[in-house]
Amino acid sequence: MNPDRAPSEKWIMGIDPGSNLMGYAIIRVTGKNDKPELIVSGIVEMKKLDDPYLKLKRVFQRTLQVIDEYHPDELAIESQFHGKNIQSMLKLGRAQGVSIAAALQRDIPIFEYAPRKIKMSITGTGSASKEQIATLLGKLMTLPPTLSSLDETDAIAIAFCHHLQRGLPAANDAACKNWADFIKQNPGKIV
Numbered sequence: 001m002n003p004d005r006a007p008s009e010k011w012i013m014g015i016d017p018g019s020n021l022m023g024y025a026i027i028r029v030t031g032k033n034d035k036p037e038l039i040v041s042g043i044v045e046m047k048k049l050d051d052p053y054l055k056l057k058r059v060f061q062r063t064l065q066v067i068d069e070y071h072p073d074e075l076a077i078e079s080q081f082h083g084k085n086i087q088s089m090l091k092l093g094r095a096q097g098v099s100i101a102a103a104l105q106r107d108i109p110i111f112e113y114a115p116r117k118i119k120m121s122i123t124g125t126g127s128a129s130k131e132q133i134a135t136l137l138g139k140l141m142t143l144p145p146t147l148s149s150l151d152e153t154d155a156i157a158i159a160f161c162h163h164l165q166r167g168l169p170a171a172n173d174a175a176c177k178n179w180a181d182f183i184k185q186n187p188g189k190i191v
Helices: 052-070 086-105 115-123 130-140 150-165 179-185
Strands: 010-016 021-029 037-045 074-078 110-113
Touching (some): 010 052, 010 086, 010 150, 021 052, 037 052, 037 150, 086 110, 110 115, 115 150, 130 150
Parallel strands (some): 010 074
Antiparallel strands (some): 010 021, 021 037
């Protein structure tokens, strides 16, 4: 925790890992029910790099750079999901691991969220599209009129998901049939 911040203030870094594009964002939350504020967001583009190890180096360096500049209190990152293309999953896992290593280098607590959990937190359904997430996220917090990519929006959503999970009791996604059920089961805990 940054000693210059109020005890109730949290800066949460969200990372949407990728081997060609990595989204990152930092949001500031001043209380459990306060509307989060976007501090910074962006993408790390690696499409022009052919060497997979140089891509990992770029992810590590940019993650450390953002951490050192903004001093987030916690890191939220999208966890692995099961896919049909094993090579893609391995590349994604490496990018995720490098981001986690950068946070560990600075002793930042790490929280992983499944893609379905992130979607459910923002939209109320685990099968929402990236576009739906971006649209609803824009209604939940103030975002710049143009963001560079949906990977950037996903990183904001991951940080926002972590904000929503803070202070909530551990819940089983199956316990809630829909977003309305979730709100009923968690009165006064939702932004």
